[in-house]
Amino acid sequence: MAAGDAFTASQRHQIDKAIRDAEQMSRYEFSVYVGASDGETRPFAQRxxxxxxxxxxxxLVLVDPAARIVEVVTGTVARRDLDDAEVKLATLAMQSAFAAGDLVGGIVAGVHQLAEHARRPTLQHGG
Structure with a gap:
């Protein structure tokens, strides 16, 4: 997580825990960047x-609070389990929380929602 100095220790812990939980749930790696983009947002997030x-x-979840922008970039393997519609839903949930003034809660909820969507279904064997 970048730009972490804008968060309290408790807030950083909440975001870090959400990332760890998401990684365990989905088996993908999650990163959160909070801060201004260097140039255009999407290319910056892709870099x-x-x-x-x-x-x-x-x-990768990029949040630029000042510009009110959220970008989510998924890798080729992660994209197999996390499609654009699911990313859009999580992005809308984050933006809704941000609009209500809850930056940390929005990040935590968005990361959790992305992980839920990316989680592979449990295989059940019939008997």
Missing amino acids: LHAALAAPDRSV
Whole structure:
């Protein structure tokens, strides 16, 4: 998580816990960047995503509070389980929380929702 100095220790803990929980739930890597974009938002988010340790298996959430922008970038492997419609739903949920003044709650809820959608269904064997 970047720009973390804008958050209290408790808020950072909430976001870090949401990321850890999302990774366990989905088996994908999650990253959150909060801050201003360097240039156009989408290309900036894509560059951040490409610089991650395992971009193909990663989901990056970029939040630019001042510009009121949320970008989600998914890697090629993660995209198999997390489609554009599911990303859009999570983005709308985050934006709704942000509009109500809840930046941390919106990030936590959005990361959780992305992980829920990315979770592979449990295989059940018939008997």
